[in-house]
Amino acid sequence: STKAGYTMWDGPYGDWGSRKYLISSLDQSLKRMGLEYVDIFYHHRPDPETPLQETMKALDHVVRQGKALYVGLSNYPAELARKAIDILNDLGTPCVIHQPKYSMFERAPEARLLDVLKEKGVGCIPFSPLAGGQLTNRYLHGIPQDSRAASGSQFLNPDQLTEEKRLKVVALNALAESRGQKLSQMALAWVLRHDAVTSVLIGASKTSQIDDAVGMLENRQFSAQELATIDDILNRSN
Template identity: 75%
Template sequence: MAYQADSTRYQDMEYRRCGRSGLKLPAVSLGLWHNFGDTTLHDNARNLVLRAFDLGITHFDLANNYGPPPGSAEENFGRILHNDLKPYRDELIISSKAGYTMWPGPYGDWGSKKYLVASLHQSLKRLDLDYVDIFYHHRPDPDTPLEETMSALDLLVRQGKALYVGLSNYPAEQARQAFSILQQLGTPCVIHQPKYSMFERWVEADLLDTLEEYGVGSIAFSPLAGGMLTDRYLHGIPQDSRAASSSRFLRPEQLTEDKLQKVRRLNALAEQRGQKLSQMALAWVLRNDRVTSVLIGASKTSQLEDAVGMMSQRAFSPEEITEIDSILL
C-alpha cells in the first residue's frame, strides 16, 4: 500500500526560524548517522523515517560518510524518498555534509574545493536528488585556506546543488571568520551544527553569541549525550546498551559514578515535571531561542514519539534552571 502522510502532521510540532534567514526547521530533527546504513533492517529505517514525518519532523540530516558503510545511509534514505516521500519533497529539508574521510587518496577528505564539489555530486546521486536543502562543511580543515572551503560552498549554491550552506564542529573564532567570508561572497551561512547537551556546554561560552551576531541558526547534535541523558543508565550499564558495547557514541569509562549521580538527580527533577529525562534534556537545549532544533537519533519509533512529546512541556521555571545548574556545575 502506498504511503500517505498523516493529515495532522503539522499540528503539534513547532517550526523555528533559523537565525535571520527565511528557513524554518522543526524543533526536533532526525539524524541518520546510525541505524540507517546497510547493517540495519531496511523496514525499520523506513518505519522510522515515515513515522518521523507523520509526527511533523520535516528535517532529515545526513552526511556522505553516514552508514555503515559510508554512503549507505544516503542510498537507503534515497530509496525511501523515491518510493514513499517523493510527493512530499517540497515539504522536506534534506541536509548532507562533507569533511571526513570518504575515499582513498589526497582528494577524499577535509575541505578542499576538489573534495567538497565531488562529494556533493556523489551524495546527490546516492539520494537521487537535484539538490539538497542544506550542505555543511563537516569539520574545520587545518591545512586548506578557509577562503577556499567557503568559496566551494558558495559555488555549490550558485550551481543549484544546495539551497543553503552550514558549518559543523567549528569553534567560535573560526566560525566567525567563515561567516564573514561567506557574507562577502554573497552566500551567508544559515546554520551551525555543534555538539550541545547538559553535559557538553562549550557553545555557551561564545559560540551562541557569535551565531546571534551573524544571524546564524543552530542545530544541536548529541543532545542526549550519547544516551546518558535517558533512563537507560539509572541502575548501571545494561548488557545490550551502547555503553556495554563500547560504541563510538558512548564508552563505559564515560559513565563515571559522578555522572551517574547527576543523571539520577536530573531524572528525579524530570519526574517532578511529569517528563522522561530524555524529554527534559531536549527541552533544556531548546530553552534558548538561539538553538533552532535538536538533532536526535532513533532506533525505535517510540523514541521519536517521546521526543516530539517533549513539545507539550518545554518551559522551565527559574527555580528549575537554577536546580539543573546546581546539579551540572
Template identity: 70%
Template sequence: MSYIPSNERYDSMVYNRCGQTGLKLPAVSLGLWHNFGGLDVYENGRAMVRRAFDLGITHFDLANNYGPPPGSAEENFGSILKADFAGYRDEMIISTKAGYLMWPGPYGDFGSRKYLISSLDQSLKRMELDYVDIFYHHRPDPNTPLEETMGALDHIVRQGKALYVGISNYGAERAKEALTILKRLGTPVVIHQPRYSMLDRGAENGLLDVLEEAGVGSIAYSPLYKGILTDRYLNGIPQDSRAAGKSVFLKPEELTEEVLGKVRKLNELAAQRGQKLSQMAIAWVLRGGRVTSALIGASKVSQIDDAVAGLSWLEFSQDELDAIEAILKG
C-alpha cells in the first residue's frame, strides 16, 4: 500500500530555530545509527521513518558508517525515500557525516579534503540524492590542519552537495576555531552535535557557551544515555536489551547500583510530573532553549510515539530542576 503522510503531521510538533539561521529543526529528531542497517529488519526501519514523519519529525540523521555493515543505513534510507517520500523531499532535513573509519587505506578516515569529499559522494549515491541538507565532520582530526577540513566543508556547500555544514564531537576550543574559520570562508557552521544528557554533561564545559555566543544551533545525541535514562533497567537487565549483549556501546558493568539508584529517583520525579523517565530526560536536554533538538534512536515505533508525546510538557519548575541536580550529585 502506498504511504500517504498524516495531514496533521505539523499540528503538534515543536520546531526550534537553529542558532541564528533560517533553519528550523523539530524538537525531536530521528537518528539512524542503529536498527536501520543491513542486519536489521527493513520493514521495521521503514515503519519507524513513516511514523516519525507522521508525527512531525522532519530531520533524519545518518552517517557514512551507520549500519551495520557501514553504509547500509544510508542504502536502506535511500530505498525508503524512493518508495515512500519521493514527493516529500523538500519537507525533510537529511543529514549525514564523515569522520570515522569507512574504507581501508590512508584516505578512508578522519578529516582530509580527499576523505570528506569522496565520502559525501558515496553517501549521495547510496541514498540516491543530489544533496543533503546538513553535512557534518563527525569528529576532530588531530593530524589534518583544521583549515583543510573546514575548507572541504566550504567547498562541498559551494558545489551544491550540502545546504549547511555542521561539526560533531568537537570540544569547546576546537569548535571555536572551526566556527571562526568557516565564518571567514563564508560558509558558517549552523549546528554542532555533541553527546549530552543528564548523565553526560561534558557539553556544559564551555561548549554550549561557545555555540550560544556564535549563534550556532546544537542537537544532542544520546539524550537517554544509551537507554539508561528510561524505565528499561529499573528491575534488572532484560534479555533483549543493549546491556544483555545486544550492543557494544552498553555493558552490564555500567549499570552500577549507584547509577541505578539515581535512575530510580529520577523515575519517581518523572512520575510526579506525569511523564515517563525517557520523556523527562528529553525535556531536560531541551530546557532553557540552549539545545535545538534532541536526537533519539529507536528500535520500535512505540519509542518514537513516547518521545514525541513528551513534548507536551517541556517546562520545569525551579524546584524540579533543583531536585534533579540533587539526585545527580548523589
C-alpha cells in the first residue's frame, strides 16, 4: 500500500526504497529538471519491504555515478537512522543530513533521533517547522479561504485545527509578541534552538512569508524562562 502523494508512478517500483525505484526516479527527475546532478538526494522514508543495505547501496551508487553530490535520509526513526548512517559510512558515502518532521507540535525527534544525529555528526533539517501553518497567526480566527487548511491539502486538514490547539496557539502567539516577533518566527527559532538542528526547511505560499521567516534571524535567543513557558503551554491540556 502506498500513501497518496508520495508515489512517483504506478506499479511496484514507483515508490519506497528499492534500487530500481531510487535509480529510475532520480533519472526521471533529472530529465524533468534538465539537470545532470542534484546536490542532495534523499531517501524519503523507510521501506519495510526492502533490505536497508539495498537502499543504502543505491544511494551510494548514485553518488558514484555523479548524479548526486551528497545523500540524505528523511523520516527515518532513531535506530533505523543509526543503522543506515553506519552502512553509508562503511560504503564511503556518508549521510550528510536527515530531514525529520519536527516542530512545537511534533516533538518525537527529541526522544532519541536528535541525539543519534549529534553523536554521528549528521546534519538535521526539520520539515514542517510550522506544523503546516498551524504555528502561525493564520488560524487564530477561523480558516481563511487562501490557506492550506482550506485547500483540501493532504498535509493539513481542518480536523487537525482543534480548539485545544487553537488555545495553545493563542498563548504561544502572546509569548512571541512579548519577544517582539511573530509566532511563525518564534516557531522557526525554537526548532533551531536545538544544537542538533543545522537548518530548517521553510514552506511558503507568499513571498511575505519568506520575509517573515528571514526576519526570525533578528531574535533567535530564548531565556530559560521562555523555554519553560513554551513547554508548559505545549504540555497543558486545555
